[in-house]
Amino acid sequence: MSDMTPSDKRLGLHEQAISAVLILMEQRRFQQATVDEVALAIDIPIERLRRLFPDDDALLIASIEQSLVVLMDVSRRAVVHVDPDDALAQFTALADAYLDWAAVHHVQFRILSDCDPAFLLQTVTLKRYIDGMTDLMTRMMTRARDDGRLHPREDIPLLVLSARSYAYGLARMIVDGRMQDWAPDRDPVVMAKELSRDFVLRIARSSRQDPSNT
DSSP states (O other), X not given: OOOOOHHHHTSOHHHHHHHHHHHHHHHTTTOOOOHHHHHHHHTOOHHHHHHHOSSHHHHHHHHHHHXXXXXHHHHHHHHTTSOTTOHHHHHHHHHXXXXXXXXXXXXXXXXXXXXXXXXXXXXXXXXXXXXXXXXXXXXXXXXXXXXXXXXXXXXXXXXXXXXXHHHHHHHHHHHTTOHHHHOTTSOHHHHHHHHHHHHHHHHHHHHSOOGGGO
């Protein structure tokens, strides 16, 4: 018996399978879905689906890749609407896009964040997206430093890691419903964005070179 809706059936097999993965993993508290389970959910022969996804890891990789494609797309669209000469504003827009993505695509966020980091980095297709996001953040912060918005000796890789860790924590609080515990009268996503912007502003202020030391 298929669990897919009529609208799902209009999708291609790849899209049907990914949609089923998201449904199954959300229903089962993010336990990895197997190829056999997905084939049953979308009511197709297992052998047919295995021609597309030979094993469970291939199915998981495809699901994560789709999530990263969406994240990269919303990130790029957010950044292009910001002054190209303001690297810090672009960085803030990137963080806002990430938080919006996590809130809207909370299942994909959980799948990605719960995945073994070694698996992500050892999978070439996934590592390419992750490296692309890191490179984008690094270029933004390097430009901010070169424009005098940050200290000339600022440790950019460490700063990017700090920002990623902070943004991930905020996104996780949104997805887990914990942001309401800290700010019950505020919209969780709006509150998270305010905290993210505050983080960027504080980093910028604290890392500027003291004129008295020049």
